[in-house]
Amino acid sequence: MTEHSSSPLLQIENLHASVGGNEILRGVNLTVDAGTVHAVMGPNGSGKSTLAHVLAGRPGYEVTAGRVLYKGRDLLAMAPEIRAREGVFLAFQYPVEVPGVSNVYFLKNALNAVRRHRGLPELDAMDLLALTKEKAKLVQIDEELVRRPVNEGFSGGEKKRNEIFQMAVLDPTLAILDETDSGLDIDALRIVASGVNALRTPQRSMIVVTHYQRLLNYIVPDYLHVLVDGQIVRSGGKDLALELEERGYAWLEKEPAPPAPVGAGA
């Protein structure tokens, strides 16, 4: 486990956010240290995906209060592409089809935008080919899919694998996985999870948003947080996941929010 002697990678403080005038997040507090994996669970409509999207900067999600510090800087002031270049990656629950743009062309542009931002030389087609070959193995994604238009005609499992493949190529510092397990059968889940596990490093942090405890059998988090009605109502270790599996969320929905921020340092 990483020591938290330096400042945390991500600090979410009293985050309130609305979508279309409805307040979804009502004061989220969460601290993520470098190299830690946090699971965020919660019932439908609790705000899990909203949290993921707010962190990635999706337009239409209005932050009404609170702040988010990433590497000590104001994350919410950054455009989505700047967040990505700074190392934030969102694996979408519903990856978007982009007809007419091949995966490899898309990745080349994304990766080189990231590399330029980090002061690294751009990769040419040959370098990229080598890199994508290597990373494609990680999630057992067919190289044929890499050449096809982004997500177009992909099965649900292929789309999710493609997300993790992109994550492997882009090498983020903070990966947010939004219900990456939804719609996956157990074999596909194993492949995706082993891809994610292979990307666990002491430098990389992850927030794994999920509705089901099942995923956490494969991606074992360091911390688990339960989001109910836009607030984190309970934090703990992986034992909490088992308790949730047994008891559901109802018993937590009635509990008041804890008074102090919880997270890696708690």
Added chain:
Amino acid sequence: MPSPVLSADTDLAAAFADLRRRTGGYPAWLGGLRERAFARFQELGFPTSADESWKHTNVAPIARIPWEPVPSDPDAARPLPVSVRRGDAAGVQLGFSNGRWSRALSSAPADFAGIDVLPIADVLRDHPEWLEPHFGRHAAWEKNPFTAWNTALAEDGAFIRVSRGAASGPIHLLFLSEGTGAPTVAHPRNLILLESGAQATVVETYVGEGTTLTNAVTEISVGDGAFLDHAKIQRESPDAFHVQSIAVTSQRSSQFTSSSASFGGSIARTDIGVLFAGEGGDCTLNGLFVGEGSALLDTHTTVDHATPHCTSRQVYKGILDGRSRGVFHGTVLVRKDAQKTDAIQSNKNLLLSRDALVHSTPALEIFADDVKCKHGSTIGQLDAAALFYLRSRGIGEQEARALLTWAFASDVVARFKPQIVREEVERALSTRLPGRPR
């Protein structure tokens, strides 16, 4: 009775009188045709918004300008504003400056066996009998005033004849309009004849600068079992006006493809009409129009399934930015006896700004009962979800927009033939999408 618009324009009548005087040597059929076309043009006048096929395209700006033909020598030495694509071993180019054949813009004469590529002025002078079965017989000058105007006054353009069973390399027609002085008008008139079993590729490119009006007519006859790939690239100046009618008669079991890209001008209108005059014909029309500023880009297509067992495929895409406007009107007419017709038409439009506008009117008129016809039309904006997806991977907003716009166009551009046209359209599109990632 002259229309009010034209009665003020005495120069026009003078131009016709001048042409008649200079060209007294024309055979009677041609003289008569010009007389009738000119009378018809005066009768119709410029179209107004009351005319259904010009409802969304107001040509009043064209009618207001006192257009003058360019009397000067088209070879007058002047640095060319465009790169000239010369013919090479595999191809030939005929170039026209303000509507007249220009040696400087042309490659060496074609020396393909069985193929004539000539300035039509030469054919009018030396072999008008070659023209008689076709000239003014494919294009609807009785209906379209611009076509009538051209038919009355056209003096030059390309004559292409591919004789029975012959196959040509690519034939490039370059039309350069320069309106750096007074507003100039040109009436290019092209005739492309493929005899039975012939094969050809013809590319028309329109470029220019200044205030110009290009009023072109291309008549095409594709003989039995012949193959023609026809392409048009129009990228004149933002002040240019461009009107062209392309009239195709397709004979039994022939194949015709059209690849058309329009990049602007003040008004750029293309009418393309295909008549299936023989059974088993096949036509494919692919088009892209890309507007910015206050350009108006108008495409009208008519595919006349007059005979059975013919197939037509149309894909047109429009990209409109700024205050530009697009018009697409596509008619598929299936006549009573045209059983087993298979026709598909699609028009998709992408609006990149709030002030851009497009009128899309697909129209099927079916009088036969055993046919397969489909059409569709969409108007949309860039997909916000896709835009965010790209940005969430580090691609900047402008680049993401350019990438998605490029992707929108790419499937129709990929269909363009020949490859040189595809590449040129991709280059032109790239300059319109400055943020496009590499």
